Amino acid sequence: MTAILPPAALRSRLGGALVDEPTARYTPMRDATAERDRLDAVLTAHAPACAGDDRFTADHPTTADVDAMAAVCATCPAQAACDDYAAAALPPVGVWAGTRYPRREATR
Numbered sequence: 654m655t656a657i658l659p660p661a662a663l664r665s666r667l668g669g670a671l672v673d674e675p676t677a678r679y680t681p682m683r684d685a686t687a688e689r690d691r692l693d694a695v696l697t698a699h700a701p702a703c704a705g706d707d708r709f710t711a712d713h714p715t716t717a718d719v720d721a722m723a724a725v726c727a728t729c730p731a732q733a734a735c736d737d738y739a740a741a742a743l744p745p746v747g748v749w750a751g752t753r754y755p756r757r758e759a760t761r
């Protein structure tokens with residue numbers, strides 16, 4: 654099974670490297686190994702702005718929360734790498750670099 658990349662907020666909770674889990678919840682819709690490795694490298698050097706923020710792991714965030722998360726992402730040192738990863742992997746859920754997934758084009 655393709656490894657998963659949970660939202661960066663989970664990284665701080667779980668500790669250490671990004672976690673591979675055999676769960677469909679965060680299974681990428683597309684392979685994005687290079688983007689994932691780049692994001693992991695950035696997150697090794699810099700804590701994500703979403704660390705410890707429960708809104709980033711909520712199953713059904715409100716529109717207000719999504720807007721607030723986008724503001725958090727705008728301050729994040731991993732924003733570019735997170736955006737690249739999400740755009741490549743098309744995660745089925747979550748807010749990545751200020752964008753809620755699945756995006757419209759990901760569900761067509």
Ligand code: SF4
Pocket residue numbers: 660661662701702703704709725726727729730731732733735736748749750751
């Ligand atoms: S850009 Fe947003 S979702 Fe991605 S790691 Fe940073 S704060 Fe978390």
